[in-house]
Amino acid sequence: MIGGMSRWAPNARGRLEQAALELYTERGFEQTTVADIAERAGLTERTFFRHFADKREVLFWGETALHEACVETIANAPDSATPIDAVTAALEAAGALIEERRELAHQRQTVIAANPELQERELLKLASLASAMAQALRQRGVEEPTASLTAEAGTAAFKVAFARWVDEPERRDLPRLARECLDQLHTATART
Amino acid sequence: MIGGMSRWAPNARGRLEQAALELYTERGFEQTTVADIAERAGLTERTFFRHFADKREVLFWGETALHEACVETIANAPDSATPIDAVTAALEAAGALIEERRELAHQRQTVIAANPELQERELLKLASLASAMAQALRQRGVEEPTASLTAEAGTAAFKVAFARWVDEPERRDLPRLARECLDQLHTATART
Incomplete structure (x- = not known):
């Protein structure tokens, strides 16, 4: 089922997760913002919040x-x-x-x-x-x-x-x- | 060994602990302040902080x-x-x-x-x-x-x-x- 945002953001969840883990490793969890994660993944903060409630949830979903x-x-x-x-x-x-x-x-x-x-x-x-x-x-x-x-x-x-x-x-x-x-x-x- | 504050606050630690547990039970942990605990125990906030780092520590010492x-x-x-x-x-x-x-x-x-x-x-x-x-x-x-x-x-x-x-x-x-x-x-x- 492809439609809506997914055309523009294939596998957004996976990209956000990968970007978040990279940043948490490089800078530390505390020092990373949702804006940083979205930027690294080439996506918007809005897309981030469509997939995860907050930056901690990326680790626990x-x-x-x-x-x-x-x-x-x-x-x-x-x-x-x-x-x-x-x-x-x-x-x-x-x-x-x-x-x-x-x-x-x-x-x-x-x-x-x-x-x-x-x-x-x-x-x-x-x-x-x-x-x-x-x-x-x-x-x-x-x-x-x-x-x-x-x-x-x-x-x-x-x-x-x-x-x-x-x-x-x-x-x-x-x-x-x-x-x-x-x-x-x-x-x-x-x-x- | 009796001296200093202890003359004025016998068993201060025990009284603070008892007061804290009463208040946490009555009002909830979040709703209780260190000032409330000290007041209930008939002691000062300063005495509280001589015994505990914060209100959570009362539960874990x-x-x-x-x-x-x-x-x-x-x-x-x-x-x-x-x-x-x-x-x-x-x-x-x-x-x-x-x-x-x-x-x-x-x-x-x-x-x-x-x-x-x-x-x-x-x-x-x-x-x-x-x-x-x-x-x-x-x-x-x-x-x-x-x-x-x-x-x-x-x-x-x-x-x-x-x-x-x-x-x-x-x-x-x-x-x-x-x-x-x-x-x-x-x-x-x-x-x-």
Whole structure:
């Protein structure tokens, strides 16, 4: 469906996102204005605001898709899947979505790591992902506290996998790293 | 050691904290000023700023003590303790500190739950607690990713225990709830 502005601004969203990440990396998030982003992308501020509520949203719009992918994966897991199986499949799916946008995700992470307010925002998004997964587990009949424990611990393992993915020079595949970390949870939590 | 202002303002910190929590509960955090808090406590704004950097800090100053208790417990755990044993002991100690201030902790939680910015702050504090525990585990010779996985998953379980502690009418003992949730992690993460 092509029409209206899109003739004049093909892939405006992608261009704005790329321009924003470049500027956040070069100058810092705080020092970048929406006017700067629009200019770098060769678009107007009006176009920017058609796609994003503010400059922070450029960094977080993808979270909705991750969120939906996780909840859907849990809802559609086979009846035989245990809670941790379902959560692992969900976080592998999330990892695959991030992996598809590997370069942008790395740039984004550098920007977030440099700004405590953005880090807080990122943590809130992760926490809400964990609650949504717990809710999806309860809808499969998983009881509390198992639903919350599995969702929260799974998200914790994903956080560890993600940090490794960002830091490691060999740049391993995120879905695989996520599965490895989730698999190690059981051993790591064994008591003497 | 009694001297200076303390003759005129015995337990000023405690009075300011109590006044702040009352006002945050009655009017909301945003609607309360430092002047309001000082007035309610029968103290001056100057005294407030001698104890707290800003009105948000009234809610978060206790986190440092929790943080230290956790790190110390891990450092002092017996050599025979596994990583999850050490993390469980640490989070029981944190639970005991919160339990000592049970009423204040409940009021505080209600205030934080009503304000997304405070929630983000709380999550950042929890995330930094998890990193500090991972670091304390590495200093005991625990390797990555086990150190981070154990610390993050333990913190996740503590979050679940804390939410139950806040919500349950019977008001069970937090250190015990924390241990129960930590104990259930291993079972909850078992794969088919």
